[in-house]
Amino acid sequence: MKKIIIVDDDIETRQFLSQALGANFDVLAADDGPEGLALIKAEKPDLVILDLLMPKMHGFEVVQRLRQDEQLQTLKVLISTSKSYAADMVTARKAGANDYITKPFDLATLLGKVDEMIGGIKTPVALRFWGTRGSLPAPGPHTQRYGGNTPCVEVRIGDRLLIIDAGSGIRELGNSLLKEFRTRSIKADILIGHTHWDHIQGLPFFTPLYMPQNKFVIHGVHGTTQSFSEVIAAQMQHPYFPVDMKAMCSNPQIQELTGPLHLGETRISYHFLNHPGITVGFRIDTNASTLCYLSDHEPYGRLNAQGEFSAKEDDAVARFVQGADLLISEAQYTDEEYKFKRSWGHSTFTDVIGLAVKAEVKQLALFHHDPDHTDEMMDKFVAECQNFIKSRGYGLRCFGAQEGMALQF
Numbered sequence: 314m315k316k317i318i319i320v321d322d323d324i325e326t327r328q329f330l331s332q333a334l335g336a337n338f339d340v341l342a343a344d345d346g347p348e349g350l351a352l353i354k355a356e357k358p359d360l361v362i363l364d365l366l367m368p369k370m371h372g373f374e375v376v377q378r379l380r381q382d383e384q385l386q387t388l389k390v391l392i393s394t395s396k397s398y399a400a401d402m403v404t405a406r407k408a409g410a411n412d413y414i415t416k417p418f419d420l421a422t423l424l425g426k427v428d429e430m431i432g433g434i435k436t437p438v439a440l441r442f443w444g445t446r447g448s449l450p451a452p453g454p455h456t457q458r459y460g461g462n463t464p465c466v467e468v469r470i471g472d473r474l475l476i477i478d479a480g481s482g483i484r485e486l487g488n489s490l491l492k493e494f495r496t497r498s499i500k501a502d503i504l505i506g507h508t509h510w511d512h513i514q515g516l517p518f519f520t521p522l523y524m525p526q527n528k529f530v531i532h533g534v535h536g537t538t539q540s541f542s543e544v545i546a547a548q549m550q551h552p553y554f555p556v557d558m559k560a561m562c563s564n565p566q567i568q569e570l571t572g573p574l575h576l577g578e579t580r581i582s583y584h585f586l587n588h589p590g591i592t593v594g595f596r597i598d599t600n601a602s603t604l605c606y607l608s609d610h611e612p613y614g615r616l617n618a619q620g621e622f623s624a625k626e627d628d629a630v631a632r633f634v635q636g637a638d639l640l641i642s643e644a645q646y647t648d649e650e651y652k653f654k655r656s657w658g659h660s661t662f663t664d665v666i667g668l669a670v671k672a673e674v675k676q677l678a679l680f681h682h683d684p685d686h687t688d689e690m691m692d693k694f695v696a697e698c699q700n701f702i703k704s705r706g707y708g709l710r711c712f713g714a715q716e717g718m719a720l721q722f
């Protein structure tokens with residue numbers, strides 16, 4: 314962690330800054346000039362946030378003295394003061410301050426300034442489930458809580474918007490974005506794990522795609538017999554759909570994944586899964602946390618019987634999700650149901666818990682619920698999973714993904 318020293322005689326300012334920066338930095342504080350100077354020399358921080366008017370020694374003098382020390386030439390100094398005179402800003406810079414911020418300032422301004430000067434601000438991931446059902450939409454009174462819409466997950470990393478899968482859940486996400494952005498342009502990267510209907514069927518109903526001011530990039534892998542763009546366009550062709558993809562006047566870019574994507578500080582990688590056709594899972598590493606998404610997948614050992622080759626493939630999947638803060642994983646069947654659904658390309662609850670424990674995942678969201686699993690059944694399955702985890706003493710948190718559920722990590 315980078316280190317910041319606050320030198321300010323106002324206790325409220327010291328508390329506000331300590332609280333605002335404590336999650337991302339090692340923060341120390343001093344309440345006057347001489348004490349601050351001594352602390353800075355001893356601790357050699359990355360950044361000093363310095364008040365101007367303090368007892369014993371004012372901020373201008375502190376900066377001058379800091380700059381006289383050869384070891385502190387590259388130290389970043391941010392002046393934080395209620396004095397907004399241009400003359401004072403010029404003097405502070407001449408004395409050796411790098412930047413100036415006028416009190417009172419809001420949290421976003423402060424964090425932006427600090428990030429610009431020394432980096433290190435971690436952006437939490439905010440996530441919302443818009444579709445959690447697998448295979449087929451299953452609306453109705455028995456699926457109200459866990460949801461009837463097929464896969465769609467909204468992910469926000471600061472201002473960046475990612476959408477994972479475009480099942481029927483993406484329609485309501487579109488409506489929500491239109492309310493939020495109004496006439497402003499919506500920009501998003503849409504990640505498609507595979508092109509089975511339940512993962513793309515909502516795309517034609519994602520209204521923001523039909524507005525020219527919006528910008529979308531739809532990412533996926535090359536199909537088994539056609540390009541990714543041909544497969545995506547095909548579901549809107551006659552005789553299956555009334556309007557073709559040309560009607561989407563935002564002109565979405567359709568890009569085939571050939572390696573990891575780098576979006577700012579966020580890295581998105583993919584791994585092939587065991588599912589009929591071509592399917593990938595995603596790993597999203599941000600500067601704060603890791604989110605993994607595996608849907609749809611049938612463990613190799615489960616399908617092909619245990620053996621060296623299956624173990625190698627299953628180990629590779631575990632390595633791919635290693636250490637994730639949140640793993641969203643399909644878990645469509647109980648062990649009993651699997652007996653009749655072997656080779657359909659899906660996992661059981663126990664498979665997924667085994668994977669998450671092996672990969673030291675922190676939180677597991679059970680996802681891609683079977684269309685025949687009612688809320689009542691899901692409550693029972695989730696409780697059984699939680700009891701199993703508890704009985705084994707695993708440190709994993711497990712829950713059933715529900716439509717509308719929001720998380721931050």
Ligand SMILES: [Zn+2]
Nearest residue numbers: 447448511609
């Ligand atoms: Zn599916």
Ligand SMILES: [Zn+2]
Nearest residue numbers: 507509588609
């Ligand atoms: Zn599928």
